[in-house]
Amino acid sequence: MKSQRSDAAPIRTSPFLVIFLLSLLLRLLYLASRWSALPYWNVDALGYHQLALNLLERGIFSLNSHPPFQPDAIRVPGYPVFTALTYSIAGASPRVVLVMQAVLDSLTTLLAMGIALKLTRSRRATIISGVLYAVCPLAWRYCAELYVETVLACAIAAVYFGLAHIMEQGDTLSILGPSVLGVACAFSLYVKANVLLLPIMVSLVLWIKGSFRQAVVSVVTLILLIAPWVIRNTIVFGRPMLSTVFENNLARVSAPATLAELRRENVAPWTPRWEELFLEVVDAAAVKNPVLFAAPMDELTPRQIDQVQIETARVARDIITRHPAAFVTSHVRGAFRGLLPQGHRFWFAQLSGQTWDSVMPNGMMTLLLSRRWRDTPPLALALFTVFVLIYALGLAVTLRGAWRLCHSDPVIASAMLLFIGYMIILPGPIAYERFQVPIMPLVLVLTACVF
Numbered sequence: 001m002k003s004q005r006s007d008a009a010p011i012r013t014s015p016f017l018v019i020f021l022l023s024l025l026l027r028l029l030y031l032a033s034r035w036s037a038l039p040y041w042n043v044d045a046l047g048y049h050q051l052a053l054n055l056l057e058r059g060i061f062s063l064n065s066h067p068p069f070q071p072d073a074i075r076v077p078g079y080p081v082f083t084a085l086t087y088s089i090a091g092a093s094p095r096v097v098l099v100m101q102a103v104l105d106s107l108t109t110l111l112a113m114g115i116a117l118k119l120t121r122s123r124r125a126t127i128i129s130g131v132l133y134a135v136c137p138l139a140w141r142y143c144a145e146l147y148v149e150t151v152l153a154c155a156i157a158a159v160y161f162g163l164a165h166i167m168e169q170g171d172t173l174s175i176l177g178p179s180v181l182g183v184a185c186a187f188s189l190y191v192k193a194n195v196l197l198l199p200i201m202v203s204l205v206l207w208i209k210g211s212f213r214q215a216v217v218s219v220v221t222l223i224l225l226i227a228p229w230v231i232r233n234t235i236v237f238g239r240p241m242l243s244t245v246f247e248n249n250l251a252r253v254s255a256p257a258t259l260a261e262l263r264r265e266n267v268a269p270w271t272p273r274w275e276e277l278f279l280e281v282v283d284a285a286a287v288k289n290p291v292l293f294a295a296p297m298d299e300l301t302p303r304q305i306d307q308v309q310i311e312t313a314r315v316a317r318d319i320i321t322r323h324p325a326a327f328v329t330s331h332v333r334g335a336f337r338g339l340l341p342q343g344h345r346f347w348f349a350q351l352s353g354q355t356w357d358s359v360m361p362n363g364m365m366t367l368l369l370s371r372r373w374r375d376t377p378p379l380a381l382a383l384f385t386v387f388v389l390i391y392a393l394g395l396a397v398t399l400r401g402a403w404r405l406c407h408s409d410p411v412i413a414s415a416m417l418l419f420i421g422y423m424i425i426l427p428g429p430i431a432y433e434r435f436q437v438p439i440m441p442l443v444l445v446l447t448a449c450v451f
Helices: 012-034 043-057 078-090 094-120 125-136 137-143 150-168 176-191 197-210 212-237 243-262 272-288 289-295 301-321 324-339 343-352 364-369 376-409 410-425 433-448
Strands: none
Touching: 012 094, 012 125, 012 137, 012 410, 043 078, 043 094, 043 125, 043 410, 078 094, 078 150, 078 176, 094 137, 094 150, 094 376, 094 433, 125 433, 137 150, 137 343, 137 433, 150 176, 150 197, 150 364, 150 410, 150 433, 176 197, 197 212, 197 410, 212 301, 243 272, 243 301, 243 324, 272 289, 272 301, 324 410, 324 433, 343 376, 364 376, 376 433, 410 433
């Protein structure tokens, strides 16, 4: 690890400013190039937009665009509040939110540099980590989407920067740093409830490398900050919880994927066949409680709606329990599919105006293996080659960087690697490329550790 620290030198402010401006410029240029088409409305984007409008106009947290405004518990309030605050300043314009995300993501670039600096004390690694994140096309792309991932990436990077800073200081008596970490972890959970592993790992690292007192301070701060939302859900839905996303994912994702795997069907998420499999789960739940499921949803109370989700999740859990091999196979296969290079598909559509599947219905590898070179569009071949080569090189360098960091600081390295692995496996059958955005700053820090 000596080679990693051999170029240690004081880091001037100018590289941070230059790379921040580079990061911001690239993101704003990308937004400008797509400005007339923005925002890209999809189910999630419409949902977050409506949540923000209801917060502003009615002071309620509801997905409904018309009465009855049923309270929502699937999403947590972090991103809708961020969107609503932006709307309150600049009007209900989603494009302004995208510009704010570009600024926020540029701050994430600085946080990635800060993590690299704290872990390596290397000027070279610090600058490279910032440049890599600044020029990362995946980050540009999701700055232009009304998704939580850009905000979540900043929150997670802030957590790991704070953790690295506390470990560097080595003051086991300090409680200010752990308190701030608790705030950052709470904000992360308010942005996306699925990242429950994050505060657990933070408290373990503080306990192992700091002190038990610091771990307790971080956990207590976290609990105090998420308590209001848990109390709200207890009052409205009748049970303490952070989100119903866990039950929802069991029924909407895990159970249909398990059934498809069990029946040897290759079913893509959210296709008509996928919805049929989900309805099988709903129908099985309705048999157990026909009165509850017979009533129209807009006539149910919030607690009854929550009970519908609980009953559906219970059936989904039974399916998974009876067929664990099919569940694990479908989940691992989906996670592995999400790890394959995907960027070439998006950028081909952006540059050519055609979807990848319409031009390459049988896939690039099928064409290449059959040696049908003339049937391969030059743009598709060029993008596929570039993205696959960058991906393969990046994976090799990242693993090497992780190995070097493990020798230097095994506790922090383990915390980063385990969380990256958790975020990769978590989506399972719906492992879209956007779920990689929150861990990309950490991945690129590991890449920079090679230098």
